Amino acid sequence: MKKTSLSHLALSVLVSLSTLGSPEAVQAQDKKVSQWPRGITYEIFVQSFADSNGDGIGDIKGMTSKLDYLQELGVEAVWLMPINPSPSYHKYDVTDYYGIHPDYGTMADFKEFIKQAHKRNIKVVMDMVLNHSSSEHPWFKDAVKNENSPYRDYYVWTHKNDPQTQKEGRPTGADSDNTRHWHKVEGSDYLYYGYFYGGMPDLNFDSPKLREEVFKMGRFWFTEIGVDGFRLDAARHIFPDERPHDNHQWWVYFRSEMLKANKDVYLVGEVWAPSDVVAPYLKGLPALFNFEMSWDILKAINEGRGDSLAIKHAKITDFYQSVNPDFIDATILSNHDQNRIMSSLNNDQNKAKVAASLLLTLPGSPYLYYGEEIGMTGKKPDEQIREPFLWDTKAKDKSRTTWLKPVYSTEATVAPLAVQKKDKNSIYNHYARLISLRNSSKALTYGKLEPISLENKAISAYTRSHAGENVLVVHNLSGQEASVTLPTQLETYTNTLFKTKGANLSKKTVTLPAFSSLVLKK
Secondary structure (H helix, E strand, C coil): CCCCCCCCCCCCCCCCCCCCCCHHHHHHHHCCCCCCCCCCEEEECHHHHCCCCCCCCCCHHHHHCCHHHHHHHCCCEEEECCCCCCCCCCCCCCCCCCCCCCCCCCHHHHHHHHHHHHHCCCEEEEEECCCECCCCCHHHHHHHHCCCCCCHHHECEEECCCHHHHHCCCCCCCCCCCCCCEEECCCCCEEEECCCCCCCCEECCCCHHHHHHHHHHHHHHHHHHCCCEEEECCHHHCCCCCCHHHHHHHHHHHHHHHHHHCCCCEEEECCCCCHHHHHHHHHCCCEEECHHHHHHHHHHHHHCCCCCHHHHHHHHHHHHHHHCCCCEEECCCCCCCCCCHHHHCCCCHHHHHHHHHHHHHCCCCCEEECCHHHCCCCCCCHHHHCCCCCCCCCCCCCCCCCCCCCCCCCCCCCCCHHHHHCCCCCHHHHHHHHHHHHHCCHHHHHCEEEEECCCCCCEEEEEEEECCEEEEEEEECCCCCEEEECCHHHCCCCEEEEECCCCEEECCEEEECCCCEEEEEC
16 A cells, blocks of 8 residues: 555646824725735734633634734735644644644634634635644544554555565655654554654555545535635645655646635645745645745845845746746745744844845735734744734733743743834834735736846845836845945836835935835836
8 A cells, every 4th residue: 555656547637104003004905906815824823823711722713803903914814724633732633634623612613713704805724734644533543453444545554574665755865764754553563654753644645535535625624614725734745755746746636626616726835845846836736835935035134135036036936937827926934834034033123124025025925924023033943933922911911822931932022012013113013014015016916026136235126017017126135224326227216105214215326224125116
C-alpha cells in the first residue's frame, strides 16, 4: 500500500485616515472597489483571538463578537486555523473532520459565525488538513489494531524488513534521513509513514476510498455548513517529494470535485518553497502563498535596500501568470509558522510600518496575521508566535485569552488595540489608513506593476495601473532621508494620495524621511 502513480485518475478538469469610525472611514468603505478574493484576508488562531465565556480559551462566539472590528478594518475574509477536534492546542492533527473542537464551541456556533460574517460581506475560509490525520483519529486507531480494517488503506504502511520501501518518500537536500518519516507500531511488524511526526500519520491518496472520503468531507463543509473556501495545509506533501507531478495533479482533481459543490470555491495552498517549485501547483490551486516575497521584503528592510523588490515581484507574477492567468497571489509578511514580522525587524516600529506599506501597495491579495496590525511580537517556539490578542488594557479586557502566558506580546511591549485606536501615529492606524487606501483604489487592488529604477538603492519605486487609474509608489527602506528627482515620464504624478512621516513632492523632487512612504496619483 505504498504511494504509487496517480496517472489513472481523471484529471482533465482543470486616503489618509487617522482613525476608523470617522466619517472619512465610512466614506472610504462606501467607495470600496476591491472584491474578494482580491481583497484582504485576516488569519485567526481561534484559541488566542477572543474569549466569550471566561474560560481563557478563544472560541467561535468570541470571534463572532469581533466581526464588526474586522469589517471596520476593511477585511473581506477570514482564514481560520483548524477548528476540528484534535488532541493538540494547534489542532493540525485532526480526530474528526466533520466536527468542531468543543473548546471552540458547537457547529451551531460556527454556522452563526458564518451567517454574521456574510452579513458583513466577510467570507470564511477554514483550514483543511488533508496531508495527515491525528494518530488518535478513529480511522488510524482501527487500522493499527486490525490489518484487515476498512481504514487500513487510508494510511501508508511498510514491513519492518523492507528497507527499500522505507527509503521512499524521503525529503531531498541535506535533510535526507532515510527512516525518520517511518514510525513503529508497538507489537506490530509494520511501520507507518508520517512526514511531520508520529502523531500525524500521512493519509494515503493512492487509495480511491480515501480520496472519495476527502471529497465527501469537502462537500460537507461547502454545502451543509456554508464555508467559502479552504486553506490547504502542507499542499506540497500529499505525495512524497520525488512525486511532484502527482502532487500537482491531485490538486487539479480535488478542485474539480469541489467546484461541483461550490462553483465559486476558493482554495489557497501552502507550498513553502521558491516560485519555481510553487508555480506548477497553480493549475489546481489558483491561490498560493507567496513565501518568497515575504522573505525578500524582510531581507530588503533589514538591509535598507529596496531597489530590486518590485523587479523580483514582477518576475514572479509574470511567471505565475504564464502558468495560470487567473492566479491569485496570496501575499504575506508572516504567518503562524514564522517569527512575527515585528520581531524579525528587531521590534522597530518604523521598519514594521514600511513593511506594511510594501505589502499593501505591491500586487497581490494580502493576508494579515492576527495581531500584526497592532505590532504583536513573537519568536519560535510556535506557541510564542500564537500568543493572545491584546484588545484592551488588562483591567478592561473581557475578551483576552489566558490559555497561554505571553512571553513576547505583553502590555509592556505592545499597546492594546483600544489604546492604539486613540493614537493617530500607532501602527494600528497606519494599517487602517493603508487598508482604506487600498480598498478604494482599483490600481492598488488590481493594477499592473511596473518597477521604476531610481538612483538611490534604498528606494523601492513602482507604478500600479488599472482601468485608467495610475499611481506611483515610493518607499524609503533606509534609516536616512532620501531625495530623488522624478524622471520625465513620471512628472505627471502630482497628487498625493498617501504619505508617512512628512514624505512629500516638491518641484519634481520626492523627499522621503527614513522608513517613509509616498503614494502619488496623476
